[in-house]
Amino acid sequence: xxxxxxxISNSAARKINIVCLLAAILLVLILPLKKEIWxxxxxxxxCSKGISHDTPLFYANTNQIGSEAxxxxxxxxxxxxxxxxxxGNSFLYNITLHWFTMIFGNSIAVYMLLSKLCAxxxxxxxxxxxxxxxxxxxxxxxxxxxxxxxxxxxxxxxEIRAYSMGILFVTLAAIYxxxxxxxxxxxxxxxxxxxxxxxxILSHFLSIYVVLVxxxxxxVIKKGKLFSGKNIPAIMAPVVLLVVFFYFSYKGVQMMSNQxxxxxxxxxxxxxxxxEAVQRSIKFTAINYKAVFxxxxxxxxxxILSLAFIVLLYIAGVRISxxxxxxxxxxxxxxxxxxxxLFLLLLSVKSQHYTALYYRYYSFCIPFCCxxxxxxxxxxxxxxxxxxxxxxxxxxIVLLPSCSLFVFGLLSAKPVLAYNHVAVAQQIAHDGIDxxxxxxxxxxxxxxxxxxxxxxxxxVRDQTEPYFALYKTGGLERIPVIKHN
Numbered sequence: 228x229x230x231x232x233x234x235i236s237n238s239a240a241r242k243i244n245i246v247c248l249l250a251a252i253l254l255v256l257i258l259p260l261k262k263e264i265w266x267x268x269x270x271x272x273x274c275s276k277g278i279s280h281d282t283p284l285f286y287a288n289t290n291q292i293g294s295e296a297x298x299x300x301x302x303x304x305x306x307x308x309x310x311x312x313x314x315g316n317s318f319l320y321n322i323t324l325h326w327f328t329m330i331f332g333n334s335i336a337v338y339m340l341l342s343k344l345c346a347x348x349x350x351x352x353x354x355x356x357x358x359x360x361x362x363x364x365x366x367x368x369x370x371x372x373x374x375x376x377x378x379x380x381x382x383x384x385x386e387i388r389a390y391s392m393g394i395l396f397v398t399l400a401a402i403y404x405x406x407x408x409x410x411x412x413x414x415x416x417x418x419x420x421x422x423x424x425x426x427x428i429l430s431h432f433l434s435i436y437v438v439l440v441x442x443x444x445x446x447v448i449k450k451g452k453l454f455s456g457k458n459i460p461a462i463m464a465p466v467v468l469l470v471v472f473f474y475f476s477y478k479g480v481q482m483m484s485n486q487x488x489x490x491x492x493x494x495x496x497x498x499x500x501x502x503e504a505v506q507r508s509i510k511f512t513a514i515n516y517k518a519v520f521x522x523x524x525x526x527x528x529x530x531i532l533s534l535a536f537i538v539l540l541y542i543a544g545v546r547i548s549x550x551x552x553x554x555x556x557x558x559x560x561x562x563x564x565x566x567x568x569l570f571l572l573l574l575s576v577k578s579q580h581y582t583a584l585y586y587r588y589y590s591f592c593i594p595f596c597c598x599x600x601x602x603x604x605x606x607x608x609x610x611x612x613x614x615x616x617x618x619x620x621x622x623x624i625v626l627l628p629s630c631s632l633f634v635f636g637l638l639s640a641k642p643v644l645a646y647n648h649v650a651v652a653q654q655i656a657h658d659g660i661d662x663x664x665x666x667x668x669x670x671x672x673x674x675x676x677x678x679x680x681x682x683x684x685x686x687v688r689d690q691t692e693p694y695f696a697l698y699k700t701g702g703l704e705r706i707p708v709i710k711h712n
Contacts, residue, residue: 235365237362237363238363240363240364240365240367240368241363243365243368244354244363244365244367244368244371247367247368247371247372247375248350248351248354248371250375251350251371251372251374251375252347252350252351254375254381255343255346255347255350255375255381255384255385256343256347258381258384258385258637259385259640259642260637260640261640261642262335262339262385262642263642263643263644263645263646263649264335264387264645264646264649265643265645265646265711266645266711266712267388268338268386268387268388269646269673270313271317271320271321271324271387271388271389272324272338272387272673272676273309273672273673273676274306274309274310274313274317274321275306275321275322275324275325275328275676276300276301276306276309276325276328276672276675276676277300277301277302277304277305277306277308277309277325278297278300278305278309278672278676279308279309279312279313280312280313281312282300282309282668282672283667283668283669283672286668287668289688290687290688290689291685291686291687291688292668292671292685292686292688293683293684293685293686294675294678294682294683294684294685294686295683297671297672297675298675298681301325301329303322303325303326306318306321306322306325307322307475307476309321310322310476310479311476311478311479311482312478312479312482313479313482314479314480314482314483314486315432315476315477315478315479315480315482315483316389316431316432316479316483317388317389317430317431318429318472318476319389319392319426319429319430320341320388320389320392320393320430320431321389323341323392324338324341324387327340327341328680329680332679332680333652333676333677333678333679333680334677335649335677338387339385339387341387341392342383342384342385342386342387342388342390342391342392343384343385343391345384345391345392345394345395346380346383346384346385346391346394346395348395348399349374349380349391349394349395349398349594350371350374350375352395352398352399352402353370353371353374353398353594353597353598354367354371355402356398356401356402356405356594356598357370357371357598357601359402359405359406359409360556360598360602360605361601361602361605364605366601366602366604366605366608367601369601369604369622369626370597370598370600370601370602372626372629372630373517373597373600373601373625373626373629374593374594374597376629376630376632376633377593377597377629377633378632378633378636379515379586379587379589379590379593380394380590380593380594381633381636382587383587383590386587388587389430389431390431390587390590390591392430392431393427393430393431393433393434393590393591394590394591394593394594396423396424396426396427396430396434397423397424397427397434397437397438397591397594398594399419399423399426400419400420400421400422400423400424400426400427400437400438400441401420401437401441401594401595403416403417403419403420403423404416404420404441404444404445407420407445407449408444408445408448408449409552412449412452412458414457414458414460414461415461417453417458417461417462418460418461418462418464418465420441421461421462421464421465421466422464422465422468424437424438424441424465425465425466425468425469427591428469429469429472431591432483433571433588433591434591436566436567436570436571436591436592437563437567437591437592437595439566439570440559440562440563440566444559444562448555487578487582490578490580490582491578491579491580493580494579494580494581494582495579499579499580499581501576503581504572504575504576504581504584505572506527506530507581507584508568508571508572508575508584509522509527509530509531509534510522510523510525510530511568511584511586511589512534512564512565512568513530513533513534513537515564515567515568515589515592515593515596516534516537516564516596516599516600517537517596517597517600517625517628517629518533518534518536518537519533519628519629519631519632520533520628520632521533521536522534523632540603540607540621541557541561541599541603543607544557544603544606544607545557545558547606547607547610547612548606553606556602557599557602557603557606560595560598560599560602561599563592563595563596563599564592564595564596564599566592567589567591567592568589568592571583571584571588571589572584600625604618604621604622604625607621643711644709645709645710645711646673646709646710646711647706647707647708647709648670648673648674648676648677648710649677651674651695651697651706652674652676652677652678653677654697655674655678655682655684655697656678656679656682658697658699660684660697660698660699661683661684661685661698662684662685662686662687662698663684663685663686663687663695663696663697663698664686664687664688664689664692664694664695664696664697664698665686665687665688665689665695665696665708666688666689666690666691666692666693666694666708667688667690668686668688670695670708670710671686671688674686674695692705693707693708694706694707694708695707695708
């Protein structure tokens with residue numbers, strides 16, 4: 228990458244870019260080396276099967292249930308109801324996972340595969356988005372490497388949660404957003420940008436901070452064209468879709484508000500510090516923009532210094548660039564990440580707890596942060612004032628820490644066994660067991676989610692025994708229940 232851009236032909240750069248894309252896709256397919264589910268993933272899995280947190284109460288008065296009764300819950304209508312009872316979020320992901328597992332089965336690999344396919348779709352869409360900025364430039368490869376080695380993106384690419392789908396939709400929306408800005412003010416581009424934005428929100432509500440940037444930029448730059456007669460229907464269609472969804476799922480939004488209030492009550496005893504919230508936000512923001520090693524420590528000064536480094540590079544890129552389009556692109560790409568951080572920080576302060584500052588909530592701005600850094604270096608590399616040593620140093624400062632942290636994360640990753648229901652369900656199916664004992668119906672319902680479609684088994688509840696009891700021909704096998712919520 229330290230080689231001057233002009234020394235690499237468009238044809239060679241295109242081949243290198245495709246190789247990097249394929250390598251990134253392969254990485255998504257291979258990882259993780261070992262997979263365990265955790266509480267939030269169990270919620271997604273159960274919702275996709277039409278099972279809510281209230282469902283076990285329906286069977287409180289019985290101690291024996293056949294799997295056919297649980298299978299009857301697995302309908303699209305119940306998926307919607309379970310999603311609303313949870314908190315209304317991630318319906319598009321839950322319903323997609325519902326049909327996906329109906330077709331391909333209920334193995335842990337299949338549950339992960341939907342997120343992997345979304346991540347692969349994101350990489351392809353990101354490649355297309357980079358092409359709008361770089362054409363056949365080698366900097367597309369840099370952007371892909373930054374995204375593929377981002378621990379947040381890599382983690383969400385196999386998490387059985389809606390984040391990977393949300394990242395895909397905001398990236399697709401960005402393609403048509405920039406096409407509307409730069410190529411043609413077509414209602415089709417505006418409609419697709421709006422439709423994919425709606426898809427992102429229906430995948431995960433917090434993707435709204437990216438959508439707000441889309442809307443804000445369009446209002447500032449394209450206000451005169453945005454509300455023309457041909458563009459208004461293109462805007463209204465996605466808006467109507469969202470209005471209809473929230474009309475029917477309003478109870479879910481109320482549930483989310485109640486959940487937030489309970490988190491706030493639990494956090495009140497520990498106390499909340501706005502200063503600490505700012506420090507956490509700065510750390511995440513710096514990492515998102517690839518100032519990795521200084522921001523990885525917990526010392527506030529390190530986070531501030533690393534964020535200042537990114538801001539100085541941004542200012543330098545804007546001042547050095549002689550093209551108005553480049554400066555505008557730098558502003559917009561930088562805005563995605565900074566607004567996402569500010570949005571989550573304000574949400575944290577308003578909620579009076581730190582939950583909004585979890586790393587996964589920053590997922591939706593990660594592609595834009597990676598693209599911003601690659602584009603910033605692209606602008607700086609075009610300046611003859613910088614020699615090869617300076618250019619190579621800039622790339623190394625960004626790329627080496629990011630890749631090193633990614634490799635370190637892989638080597639040190641030790642997934643916690645929070646649930647053993649997956650392994651127990653695999654044993655039931657392998658041994659052909661037709662009767663299993665559980666301590667409560669919640670365990671039986673989660674087991675059901677991992678059994679093959681149509682598998683018949685009878686469940687017996689014994690609340691005095693904290694075991695899975697597998698009734699085999701040769702006797703009874705008891706397995707302790709592992710369940711950490």
